[in-house]
Amino acid sequence: MPRFPDSPTSALIHAASKGGKQYDKRSADAEHRSTRRGQVTREDLEGPYPGPLDTDSSALETFSTPEYDADHGPSEGVEQDPTPHDPTQPGPGQRWSTWRSVAKGQRGPDPLPEWVVTRDAAIDTELGILKTGKEADAFLVERAVPPGADASSDGGPDLALDQAATRCLLVAKRYRSLEHGQFHRGSEYTEGRTVRRTRDQRAMEDRKSAWGRAVSATQWADAEFVALREAWSAGAPVPYPVQIDGTEVLMEFIGTEETDDLGRTQAVAAPRLTRVRPSDDLLESYWEQLTHGMSVLARLGFAHGDLSPYNILADGERLVIIDLPQVVDLAANPFSSDVLLRDCRTVCDWFTARGLDVDADALFADLLAQAF
Template sequence: MPKHSQHRRRGKYALDADDIEWLESTPETSADDGPPEGDRWSTWDQSTPTERGPQPYPSWLVTELAAVDTELGILKTGKEADVHLISRGVPGTDRVCLLAAKRYRSSEHRLFHRDAGYLEGRTTRESRMNRAMANRTAFGKQVIAGQWAVAEFGALCRLRKLGLPVPYPVQIVGTEILQEFVGTSDGYAAPRLANVSEDLDELWKQLVEAMVTLAREGLAHGDLSAYNLLVHEGGLVIIDLPQIVDVIAHPAGRSFLDRDARNVATWFAAKGVTAADPDALSALLHREAGMS
């Protein structure tokens, strides 16, 4: 800017000497936009009502706009997404909660090694996006990441409303899903079923009940195993739901249903649960889904 234009011309909005002196002595504020502590301001206000979990919101959830998010570490890494532990709290108060932030990987990383079967039928209205997804371009991978995040958040909301044991879905922002942290108040995550050896008969009953509820809704987890089931306070919690399948509409819906049944029943049977039978569970799920 030319030197002579740095000061406003004389008139209604002209700056006098005191104004100029005050402006020159005031520090820049752009660098002070961050929170007083933590890593970022709470992203709660960045989500629309439809991008937040079912109401009423849990009492433990911090929704105050003065809250800040603090990164505490990585809970889980994967080919499609990483899960981070976040503390969301209002500075100077006892209002704080722990959240699990699932962040789908950006386009420069390998994305969704099994996505072809799950994404069948998931198209957009724009042919450009569909071509990009089919060709796995950088833009197409970003579209896929967004679709998977939206699909998982929608599944969490739907299953939560059905009363199924899933983490409470707090909000979605872009390709980041914030959800209830399943674990202790001091940040220790609940163990996976694969690492549990007690009360397996009871856990098997809980799992069958949950799978039957899913089947009655015409759904299958799509990738169910002992590694995406958590055990918390004596109960099972189902996680990792981006690939949830409509078994009626999907051309391979029956095979997804059978695979879920085979994976979990085989695991429980190997652990000595006599009631766990893959064929019997598949037949039960087929009947409940109206596919027998």
């Protein structure tokens, strides 16, 4: 997959350490030497290198992105290249849309939402970092067709060319290899999972090999994409999975865009459930939406595996469940009952603390009944 060129430092949000000190972006040469040492080739990884920011997993989160012009990308603080640039060609921090570069099975399920940009002339622009995590980082990406570009489309026969979307915001979730991640409970979630090739399965069991670490990284991305595809198709409140390319999953951005008096636009991600204080009526609605989502997953044979108010977004009056790489197979995983019960107790504790009378054991029993 084409990697984003090094983006202008001022156009991205830098993660901060616990002490608040910002990290300096390393030079391209230093980054290249450090990331390549002792690792497999890019062709072996079959996915992107880590994004242009070298973020720390203990970093603080950022919930909004820099101001940018909705038609032309970042609008302030970006150093201008004195050389004239063709707006129909990728510039710094941009790449051609990767929609056409992935197989049909690596794209989201049908029906394809109308907002998804499928045109060949679309350019992906990296706008900033949304979140850092134990195993992956999430970046905000704008996929848009520049004015004056070729209007070719891959929308399919049911999508008229003049109705095809020309701009959308996506979240690019990029998984790190094991040596760069801090996710230490992997075996609890991956028990019972299989991969297509026995060679890859043996490699995953050998965490000392570079190939094994590479396969493990793609396994987490594959698991989340497959879970999102099935959950979205079944009606669960999850982001629409646009596509997967190696260790990068592109999915729907959950949030809003705000425009100031000068016409500058800022994308603001929906807050996590733990940060909102809903009214009594909205709290009950949230509970109904959440139990519906958990029921859909259970009927598919899944438990979220790490469900908590931190992995649920409150987008106005609707809830959206996120972060599904650790989904557990309720039939094949010997730890599945414990994992599902933990999910039930965690979310019930949050609702109970806010005055809603809910029973974790009753929820657990109901989900098991729907699963089997």
